[in-house]
Amino acid sequence: MPLHYMDCSFAYRAGTPVLDSLTTDLPQGCTVLLGPNGAGKSTLLSLGASCLAPASGRITLGRLDSVRRRDRRAFRQKVGWLPQEVKAIPALTVREQAAYVGWLKGLSKRDAWDRSATALEQVRLTELGGRKSHELSGGQLRRLGIAQTLVHQAEIVLLDEPTAGLDPVQRGVFRDLLAELSDSVHFIVSTHQTEDLADIYDTVLVFDRGRPVFRGPVSDFFATAPAGTPYERRAESAYRGLVRGEI
Numbered sequence: 001m002p003l004h005y006m007d008c009s010f011a012y013r014a015g016t017p018v019l020d021s022l023t024t025d026l027p028q029g030c031t032v033l034l035g036p037n038g039a040g041k042s043t044l045l046s047l048g049a050s051c052l053a054p055a056s057g058r059i060t061l062g063r064l065d066s067v068r069r070r071d072r073r074a075f076r077q078k079v080g081w082l083p084q085e086v087k088a089i090p091a092l093t094v095r096e097q098a099a100y101v102g103w104l105k106g107l108s109k110r111d112a113w114d115r116s117a118t119a120l121e122q123v124r125l126t127e128l129g130g131r132k133s134h135e136l137s138g139g140q141l142r143r144l145g146i147a148q149t150l151v152h153q154a155e156i157v158l159l160d161e162p163t164a165g166l167d168p169v170q171r172g173v174f175r176d177l178l179a180e181l182s183d184s185v186h187f188i189v190s191t192h193q194t195e196d197l198a199d200i201y202d203t204v205l206v207f208d209r210g211r212p213v214f215r216g217p218v219s220d221f222f223a224t225a226p227a228g229t230p231y232e233r234r235a236e237s238a239y240r241g242l243v244r245g246e247i
């Protein structure tokens, strides 16, 4: 079931809309969301996670509406969200933090605790489960953030720049993780990293100035690069041809 944006508008400041009557749905499978700084990617994902509410229009997942009070809990259980900045919760251990987020998402305490073990295993953090989460490195904290999106068994997971600042080994761990989980979960991953797209993602969505300007399989995205573009420059060249850049 796709996350559907219907005639959505949103502005942080009156008179400067980030999204203006946007109607789209987020692709199923494993999708990379590309776009220049300020294009509105984080805003799109925050709205999709029901962390922000549209000024007008609706965001739905099947029959669930992101802002309708009686739907909100079920909506948030089905949609996982990793914001750009993952916060350690002071005094909680890594496992307690993952379980706490599961509980906030509506799981019973027992289910949250049980599922936190699986989620930490999925992101290879089991061994650090007893450590205080504020003691984690940036990359480890990000993996805890991903575990938080998995603990409540979301159907769709929105990841906002999950690999920013990760070393190449950790990026590889993340790539393997997506490959492992993408059979059962739909992922939308906002990133500025365009290497390895074909190895990781099914679909490319390019966002520019609050609008999708490209959506299609990775091969179609590469095909927008001018003929003769060297193999290793295809992604960058395709991207540059599609976006107009920062406002």
Ligand SMILES: Nc1ncnc2c1ncn2[C@@H]1O[C@H](COP(=O)(O)OP(=O)(O)OP(=O)(O)O)[C@@H](O)[C@H]1O
Pocket: 012, 013, 018, 035, 036, 037, 038, 039, 040, 041, 042, 043, 044
């Ligand atoms: N909290 C905020 N208050 C005011 N304006 C904001 C806020 N967050 C974002 N904006 C503005 O909204 C627009 C879209 O920002 P957004 O963060 O969604 O873009 P983005 O595509 O995720 O950018 P980046 O790739 O740099 O993370 C930008 O013009 C930005 O300055």
